[in-house]
Amino acid sequence: MSTPTEAPQSATPGEDPIRIAQVEIRPTEGLAVVAGRAVPLSVREFELLSALASRSGHVVAREELFSSVWGGPLRRGDRSIDVYVHKVRQKLEAASPGWHFIHTHIGFGYRFSPEPAH
Amino acid sequence: MSTPTEAPQSATPGEDPIRIAQVEIRPTEGLAVVAGRAVPLSVREFELLSALASRSGHVVAREELFSSVWGGPLRRGDRSIDVYVHKVRQKLEAASPGWHFIHTHIGFGYRFSPEPAH
DNA sequence: CCGCCTGTGAAAGGCACGTGAACAACGGTG
DNA sequence: CACCGTTGTTCACGTGCCTTTCACAGGCGG
Numbered sequence: 001m002s003t004p005t006e007a008p009q010s011a012t013p014g015e016d017p018i019r020i021a022q023v024e025i026r027p028t029e030g031l032a033v034v035a036g037r038a039v040p041l042s043v044r045e046f047e048l049l050s051a052l053a054s055r056s057g058h059v060v061a062r063e064e065l066f067s068s069v070w071g072g073p074l075r076r077g078d079r080s081i082d083v084y085v086h087k088v089r090q091k092l093e094a095a096s097p098g099w100h101f102i103h104t105h106i107g108f109g110y111r112f113s114p115e116p117a118h
Numbered sequence: 119m120s121t122p123t124e125a126p127q128s129a130t131p132g133e134d135p136i137r138i139a140q141v142e143i144r145p146t147e148g149l150a151v152v153a154g155r156a157v158p159l160s161v162r163e164f165e166l167l168s169a170l171a172s173r174s175g176h177v178v179a180r181e182e183l184f185s186s187v188w189g190g191p192l193r194r195g196d197r198s199i200d201v202y203v204h205k206v207r208q209k210l211e212a213a214s215p216g217w218h219f220i221h222t223h224i225g226f227g228y229r230f231s232p233e234p235a236h
Numbered sequence: 237c238c239g240c241c242t243g244t245g246a247a248a249g250g251c252a253c254g255t256g257a258a259c260a261a262c263g264g265t266g
Numbered sequence: 267c268a269c270c271g272t273t274g275t276t277c278a279c280g281t282g283c284c285t286t287t288c289a290c291a292g293g294c295g296g
Contacts, residue, residue, distance in 0.1 A: 237296105238295105238296090239294105239295095239296090240294090240295090240296105241292105241293085241294085242291105242292090242294105243290105243291080243292080243293100244289100244290090244292105245288105245290090245291105246287105246288085246290105247286105247287085247289100248285105248286085248287085248288100249285090249286090249287105250283105250284085250285085251282105251283090251284080252281105252282095252283080252284090253281085253282085253283090254279105254280085254281075254282090255278100255279090255280085255281100256277105256278090256279090256280100257276105257277085258275105258276085258277075258278100259274105259276080259277095260273105260274090260275080261272105261273085261274085261275100262272085262273085262274105263270100263272090263273105264270085264271090265268105265269085265270085265271105266267105266269085266270105
């Protein structure tokens with residue numbers, strides 16, 4: 001079956017597609033394919049998803065997420081991450097109903113891990 | 119050079135017909151057939167469609183599209199691609215109403231993939 | 237009860253793209 | 267040579283999307 005990919009995560013969103021369960025991310029195209037469906041993502045949305053998926057199964061701290069995607073220190077009160085997590089969630093779950101992909105860890109950050117809504 | 123390590127994709131349209139869903143592209147004839155109807159295309163239009171269709175399902179960057187079809191670096195502010203995508207879209211969708219063929223990926227490029235307008 | 241944190245809808249501004257039209261370059265025709 | 271249809275390029279003006287920010291609501295712990 002599928003051994004949770006323990007690939008040597010490279011900081012830069014490399015050029016090789018990332019595959020996790022029914023999700024495929026193509027860095028060179030800025031395109032995500034979920035359950036066989038092309039999911040149109042904006043630049044920010046795509047970078048956020050990449051940052052999360054490249055560390056699939058691990059909790060990524062808000063500070064780390066922000067510096068990865070927005071490229072700077074996270075200012076107090078900045079809600080950009082929340083807004084974009086929401087947008088990505090919507091699109092992923094619309095493409096694959098009954099599944100959850102991004103999980104919240106209050107006080108820490110977010111974790112990418114495709115799971116049935118059960 | 120900037121030749122991507124990929125399949126025998128060539129900037130010049132090959133000689134074998136490309137068939138995707140209801141679309142057939144005949145390089146030797148410079149003709150496209152959509153839903154059984156012959157679609158007359160100019161040289162530029164045909165080359166643009168070929169460049170997109172030869173990578174069906176994948177997002178083709180504006181830069182790459184331009185160098186493939188126009189044969190040079192994409193100048194800042196050049197809207198030729200937009201204009202020709204519009205022309206090709208019109209003709210394809212006129213031949214097969216209710217379907218979309220060329221999808222925009224803002225900030226990246228375009229993707230050829232026949233889909234119901236839904 | 238009071239803060240802190242996150243979810244979520246919406247407004248504002250900027251920018252990429254959609255689209256109709258004008259213009260120039262050709263080639264064919266009378 | 268004058269006229270005309272086609273093609274490719276450029277311009278001008280919307281229009282919708284993207285990003286950021288604000289506002290409000292609910293959950294949880296102290």
